[in-house]
Amino acid sequence: DSGVTQTPKHLITATGQRVTLRCSPRSGDLSVYWYQQSLDQGLQFLIQYYNGEERAKGNILERFSAQQFPDLHSELNLSSLELGDSALYFCASSVDPGQAEAFFGQGTRLTVV
Amino acid sequence: GQQLNQSPQSMFIQEGEDVSMNCTSSSIFNTWLWYKQDPGEGPVLLIALYKAGELTSNGRLTAQFGITRKDSFLNISASIPSDVGIYFCAGRMSSGAGSYQLTFGKGTKLSVIP
Numbered sequence: 223d224s225g226v227t228q229t230p231k232h233l234i235t236a237t238g239q240r241v242t243l244r245c246s247p248r249s250g251d252l253s254v255y256w257y258q259q260s261l262d263q264g265l266q267f268l269i270q271y272y273n274g275e276e277r278a279k280g281n282i283l284e285r286f287s288a289q290q291f292p293d294l295h296s297e298l299n300l301s302s303l304e305l306g307d308s309a310l311y312f313c314a315s316s317v318d319p320g321q322a323e324a325f326f327g328q329g330t331r332l333t334v335v
Numbered sequence: 336g337q338q339l340n341q342s343p344q345s346m347f348i349q350e351g352e353d354v355s356m357n358c359t360s361s362s363i364f365n366t367w368l369w370y371k372q373d374p375g376e377g378p379v380l381l382i383a384l385y386k387a388g389e390l391t392s393n394g395r396l397t398a399q400f401g402i403t404r405k406d407s408f409l410n411i412s413a414s415i416p417s418d419v420g421i422y423f424c425a426g427r428m429s430s431g432a433g434s435y436q437l438t439f440g441k442g443t444k445l446s447v448i449p
Binding site (some may be wrong): 278314 | 366368370375376377378379380383385423425427435436437438439440441442
């Protein structure tokens with residue numbers, strides 16, 4: 223158990239809908255990262271937050287947004303969902319952005335039908 | 336964007352054999368990490384490397400940070416059935432202003448035949 227908690231574990235929704243994925247980082251970790259894992263693209267970095275502020279953006283679509291709250295949990299919002307958004311979404315956390323070792327949650331498997 | 340080429344894509348080995356996999360990049364990284372992912376789980380950190388030339392072991396696993404900072408390899412000695420999974424390399428560099436991102440290879444799927 224990495225200490226990073228993601229909910230829900232599975233999500234099935236229809237195209238055009240909006241969903242919210244939630245992540246609680248390990249106790250003491252201030253930095254949260256979101257990744258998308260699909261079969262053909264591997265693990266793709268989406269976005270990073272540190273202590274509530276956005277720090278880095280990767281290949282995140284405009285339809286996707288995220289935030290980190292004062293209690294350090296983070297949410298990833300995915301809207302106007304398309305079939306191609308079906309993937310595993312992982313959250314990872316580290317003490318601070320300078321620490322390379324990030325610990326991953328178990329992921330949320332999103333299926334868009 | 337940065338690309339990591341990880342090879343081989345998959346391998347089948349006999350239990351007890353040694354395994355070697357590697358990652359190469361066109362870009363320089365400051366840190367290399369190796370993760371293992373089991374089905375239905377998130378990646379688990381195995382080894383982190385911070386300096387060019389560094390050789391680090393974790394039990395039967397040994398990884399090295401290439402001296403050019405553009406490559407890394409992972410060796411697993413005397414493989415056992417629980418080594419089955421997908422192994423990912425990841426390179427990390429600063430993208431400025433205290434922000435960092437990991438770039439992942441596409442993984443090496445390891446199967447161990449008892």
